[in-house]
Structures are given as C-alpha cells and as structure tokens.
Amino acid sequence: MSGLFAGRRWRTLMVGALLAVGMAPASVALADEIGSVDTVFKLLGPNHKIVIDGFDDPLIPGVACHVASSRTGGISGALGLAEDTSDASIACRQVGPISLPKGLKKRDGETVFSERRSILFKKMQVVRFYDDKRNVLVYLVYSDKLVDGSPKNSISSVPVMPWVGEAPRAQ
Template sequence: MFFSKRLSVCAGVVFSTVFACTALQAEEIGSVDTVFKLLGANHKIVIEAFDDPRIPGVTCHLSRAKTGGISGSLGLAEDTSDASIACRQVGPITLPADLKNGERVFKQKTSILFKSMQVVRFLDQKRNVLIYLVYSDKLVEGSPKNSISSVPIRPW
C-alpha cells in the first residue's frame, strides 16, 4: 500500500511537471516565408498564441522572426530579436490575489545558448489594465528590442 501511494504521488508530480511545461508552450497559428533558402527551411515570420497561465480570459499573440537555412533547420541558428505582441481579453478575467508585477508568463529559446524571448505581465491598478511586455534577453546594440500590449479589464 505504501508503494502504491508513493507511485501515485510520483506520477502526479510527473504529470503536473509535464503539464506546467506544456502550459507555457505557444500554439503556432501560421507563418509566412520571408527569404527563400535553397537548403533547409526558409526564413519566416511565425505567429503564435498562448493563454496567460495565471489569468484565464487573456490570450496573447506573438509574431517573431525564425531563422531558416541548414542551421535553423537543425536548431543551431540564432533568431533575430524582432518580436511583436498583441494581447486581448477573450473571456471573464479574475485576478489572483498574489499577482506580482514583472511575472514571466512565457519564455522561448531563440538560440541554442544564451538568447530567449520572454513575456512578462504588469498590472496598472490605477487604470485597471494588464500590460504584457515581450523582449529578447540578449542585448542588441546596447538596448533590447521590445513591444507591449495592454488589456483593459472589462466585465464579460
């Protein structure tokens, strides 16, 4: 009995860990090719969507550059830091009591080593608005490229 309880606890931990990892995965909506590559995938702009993992009722759409070619096809290329974000209320919004400004809601690697694209959330309580910031965490010419989107919290 002790063994079966321990096994079910371990299985629950594994399941919740896998679920937590997949909860922050973006769903690819579509893409457009921007540069033809003879070998490997073309360079493209990818549009992806993800739901805020802590605030049901908010969905964000990202557009970002994806490097093609042989190195891009093998996952060895570094994507550019260009990204854009648009977030919208798609259902009723209930804010958790422990909401923290600057909380990361999404992260995706854009190179094999040190570069990633991140989305963080802020709450402007005075205006009752959620703000989502997308940025690359590798400095580009002294300043990280970034974009924001605001979601007014409205009754649904």
C-alpha cells in the same frame, strides 16, 4: 590523465548548460503555432519566416496573446543552431471573464511565456505587469542574452473589463 578529466568536465558543463536552457518555471505558457509566412527563400533547409504563436496567460484565464517573431531558416535553422533575431511583436486581448488572483506582481512583472532563440543563452520572453491605477494588464515581449540583451520590444495592454455573454466562435 588531465585530458580525461578535462573532457569529463567539458561534458558536465555542456550537459548542465543544456539542461538549464531547457528548464522553465511551471507557470510559463505553452504556445500553439497559428501560422507563418516565408520572408527569404533558402535553397537548402527551411526558408526564413515570421511565425505567429498564440498562448493563454497561465495565471489569468480570459486573456490570450499572439506573438509574431522571426525564425532563421537554412541549414543552421533546421539544425537548431541559428540565432534568431530579437524582432517580435505582441497583441493580447480579453477573450473571456478575467479574475485577478491575489498577490499579482505589479512592479517586477512575471514571465508568462518564454522561447529559446539560440542554442545557448538567448530567449524571447513575455512578461506580465498589472497597472492597478488603470486596472490594466500590460504584456511586454523582449529578447535577452546572457551577456547583452536587446532593446527591441513591444507591449500590449488588456483592460480588465466585465465580461457579458459568450465569446464569439468561428463556425
């Protein structure tokens, strides 16, 4: 009897953990994959690569960010079981008029993008800060883990400037 309850308890814990990993705040942006380059050839499964994702700040129209991060290939990468490294870089730019909302978080920051980096408990996050003294939005990308995060990080700053005319578009 205890084996049956232990099995149910284990399944309940696993389902709860998987649901928790998949849940994200409603204000987190969705990214579009812009492109990638292969870095290591893998005979079985996809190659290791660096992927560039782009997203718009969900709270502040007129700001777009691009994040470059590593993706583990091979069989474990193809099955979604690999843990990607914590290496990432970010570039954010003003792409239209910026209107700052009232109550913009300054000190603690606000998560604007999040991506799972392993099957459980590791994710890459982009957090926005506002430096009101300099009138600049600052975006920080870093990776965290349930037990031990990574000091690897990158930042990008976007000065809040008047916007004149239309943004250039590719023909």
